[in-house]
Amino acid sequence: MKSIGKYFIFIGSLFVKMESFKTYFKLTMEECVLIGLNSFLLVALVSTFMGAVSTLQTAYNLVSPFIPDYIISTVVRDMMLLELASTVIAIIYAGKVGSSMAGGLGTMRITEQIDALEVMGINSASYLVLPKILASLLMFPVLVIFAAALGILGGYLAAVMTGIMSGADYQYGIQYLFVEYSVKFALIKSVVFAFLVASISSFKGYYTTGGALEVGQASTRAVTESVIAILLADYLLAQMLLTS
């Protein structure tokens, strides 16, 4: 409970004694490149294979002759949009970006770089963490949309190359009973997950004490706690937004 209270105080501290808009804009753009663009390759690889494997496994399980083939791509589309593109990619994002954030801030803490900022009269939490959270909120939804699109494309490639179904059937299936709300739901989830990963990882890194060993432990805790928070939020969002 104490840790949760400290986390909320930390979030509040990001909005006091702030620097100029120009400073945050510059730092946020730098973070967008670091945490967003540098994640595209990994996200592309994972989501393409997720889509491909989902197609193969759905086809394997749908053995009834009464179910048309295009349902396979409908299922893949909904899996990608509702769960895989946001949740699985968020877990990967926590592993790649979250650990990097916690490690970077932890190293800055133990090498007194954060103290140096404080002595200069700069709110170090706001200066270092707010751009990471803003960049995460900007870039992660883009990554999720990108992942969903590539996942669906990966499914198409797997379907056509293995001969499970024709390209035309796949295209029909991904348009069949399409509900726009699925995209909105994916975007809402992506914003929540982006905030959780960036804020929890930064919190863990910012309050690191000790040496190199503790920086490593902070990175590990950042990933573990981000993943737990993602899964809890995933359930709560599904409960709130899909079961009304």
Added chain:
Amino acid sequence: MIEVENISKSFDDKDVLYDISGVFDKGKPNLIIGSSGTGKSVLLKCMVGLIEPDIGRAIYDGRNFTASDQRAKTEIRREIGMLFQGSALFDSKNVEQNVMFPLDVLSKMPLDEKLDRVNFCLSRVGLENTNKLMPSELSGGMMKRVGIARAIVNSSRYLFCDEPNSGLDPQTAVKIDELIQEITVEYDITTIVVTHDMNSVVGIGEKVMFLHEGHKLWEGTKDDILDSGVEELDKFIFANKVMSALKRN
């Protein structure tokens, strides 16, 4: 001038500083000395606000820093330069960006003026033509020099140095001490140096405060340190073999 009044600090149930008071003069290096773990760095951090003292206050030229609100503290902090034990240079920035950082964040100077100021400070610490080097490419002594350049780039009125000689060879350590002294006199700033290096005491200890187990046991100058009559201070001084040999002679 910086005054500290009755500063005490404890962490959980461990008392680290007991009722420390003193005056640190402008225009000369003020040294806080003592063995490791005696609370020197904690005192320094209480003075700059990195640690909140339990009791007591730090006063900067009549301005009570400890009791100030955030805005007033920020104003005072923007007049402070600090050299950290490990230099605390930003890993992701090169030398020029590190030194320019306080100007980037705290001033509205145009870029060419900032560059001039950075180059002036780098040449003042003897590091011309190192602008594009990254911290990982610098030696320990060079990192300290960059740290000093960053500390003075904003025309600081107060300079704090936490163990400026740690990890340096004796020759480089003397050069860093001399640089700190020159800068202090040249810019007429209030400089406080935390150290346990007797070379620094002998070299630049124009005013020295000795801490032992969180208590201030002695205050004076390098000229009268050998006649302090304080047993703990004598033990601290003559733990250094060179000093011990000099005493025997």
